[in-house]
Amino acid sequence: MKIPWHRALVTRTTTRQSGTGYGAGAFRRKSVSSSAAAGSARAELARYDLSHADCNVTTNIASRIGKHLHRRPLHPLYNIQQRIQNYWGNGFQVYDDLSPIVSTANNFDRLRIPSDHVSRSASDTYYLDRQTVLRTHTSAHQVDLLRAGANQFLVTGDVYRRDEIDRSHYPVFHQTEGVKMFANEVLSGMSETERIDWIERDLKQGLEGLAAHLFGPTEMRWVDAYFPFTHPSYELEILFQDEWLEVLGCGVIHPDIVTNAGRVGEQGWAFGLGLERLAMVLYGIPDIRLFWTEDARFHEQFASGEIVTFQPYSKFPACYKDMSFWIQPDFHVNDLNELVRDVAGDLVEQVELIDNFTNPKSMKTSHCYRISYRSMDRSLTNEEIDKLQEKVRNLTEKQLHVVLR
Numbered sequence: 001m002k003i004p005w006h007r008a009l010v011t012r013t014t015t016r017q018s019g020t021g022y023g024a025g026a027f028r029r030k031s032v033s034s035s036a037a038a039g040s041a042r043a044e045l046a047r048y049d050l051s052h053a054d055c056n057v058t059t060n061i062a063s064r065i066g067k068h069l070h071r072r073p074l075h076p077l078y079n080i081q082q083r084i085q086n087y088w089g090n091g092f093q094v095y096d097d098l099s100p101i102v103s104t105a106n107n108f109d110r111l112r113i114p115s116d117h118v119s120r121s122a123s124d125t126y127y128l129d130r131q132t133v134l135r136t137h138t139s140a141h142q143v144d145l146l147r148a149g150a151n152q153f154l155v156t157g158d159v160y161r162r163d164e165i166d167r168s169h170y171p172v173f174h175q176t177e178g179v180k181m182f183a184n185e186v187l188s189g190m191s192e193t194e195r196i197d198w199i200e201r202d203l204k205q206g207l208e209g210l211a212a213h214l215f216g217p218t219e220m221r222w223v224d225a226y227f228p229f230t231h232p233s234y235e236l237e238i239l240f241q242d243e244w245l246e247v248l249g250c251g252v253i254h255p256d257i258v259t260n261a262g263r264v265g266e267q268g269w270a271f272g273l274g275l276e277r278l279a280m281v282l283y284g285i286p287d288i289r290l291f292w293t294e295d296a297r298f299h300e301q302f303a304s305g306e307i308v309t310f311q312p313y314s315k316f317p318a319c320y321k322d323m324s325f326w327i328q329p330d331f332h333v334n335d336l337n338e339l340v341r342d343v344a345g346d347l348v349e350q351v352e353l354i355d356n357f358t359n360p361k362s363m364k365t366s367h368c369y370r371i372s373y374r375s376m377d378r379s380l381t382n383e384e385i386d387k388l389q390e391k392v393r394n395l396t397e398k399q400l401h402v403v404l405r
Helices: 034-045 076-088 138-147 192-215 255-260 275-283 288-292 296-302 333-347 382-399
Strands: 014-017 093-095 101-103 127-129 132-134 152-160 172-182 220-227 230-240 243-253 267-274 319-326 348-358 365-373
Touching: 034 101, 076 152, 076 172, 076 192, 076 275, 138 152, 138 172, 138 255, 138 267, 172 192, 172 275, 192 220, 192 230, 192 243, 192 267, 192 275, 220 243, 243 255, 255 267, 267 275, 275 288, 319 382, 333 348, 333 365, 333 382, 365 382
Parallel strands: 093 152
Antiparallel strands: 014 220, 101 132, 127 132, 152 172, 172 267, 220 230, 230 243, 243 267, 319 365, 348 365
């Protein structure tokens, strides 16, 4: 379980709210050119030894740093980001080129994430060294930006989490975070309870307007949630195609976060959302790997910048390979997922546990995983997949210390 925004533990107490509008206008961008930002991130990465024992960033993941899909004009993620930015406007500063390489202090400590939380483990987070990670959420920049004096801002960027392999999960995805602070004179004369209620109303009104801006008129509801960096905290759900869909997480910024930023006593709100999640729903994109394709047949569909339904341009058959082995006590499936991704890249569609058996005599546990290979752009041959699978098997035995069956 992961803490940041949409992966946090949620206490479900729902109330219905009606959708309302919110102002829009021009925004200010705090960024440099896409090529310069990409070069800067890659140059920073080059200072780290990826072969060091404390580093678990694979070459496959390292190759994604600096790609900046959210800054590529007419890419679906760019289109969604632009709609979000255009909605908020009204002087919100936009930071969309901040380096994904951050300290553990900014990614965890200053956001009140407990020292023993699973999200800090090497099975969940990419570490460059013991004090440096690839950000797991755009909230990693919140304290520094607040300390620098930013009061209304949006942060968009690539975030990294070791995760399962299927059509809706990918180790690199993109988030947008919004923050709004309120001047003391705006809240003067109110009790603490009245201040929180006022900030909460402003937050919910704005986010209901954002949801309506993206999805059109729809029924909405608020769900009580838990995030360590906001209190109270909520998730916004909308009724989309007869199902309740989680759109974002949000809340009143926790006083400790403001104190960590050197702004004791000030108050504000924050929200966070995943761009791929929204784009897959709005455009009907069935596989998260498609966001990384260079195939023109994909990108040409979004040239208008409008919300259109994705039209599949090919459907190539999958190739399935099973692999069974006796696991060690410290085995973690995310280690297997990373190994498979590093070997096969985006040719791997899913890694699924299909059998879990414990021998009653030896008490050893065996797992059987089915690996689905499928290209989004071409047919795969049995010969090339056999070679990939053989490499996966050899590396699994060698690096994960399992015993193949």
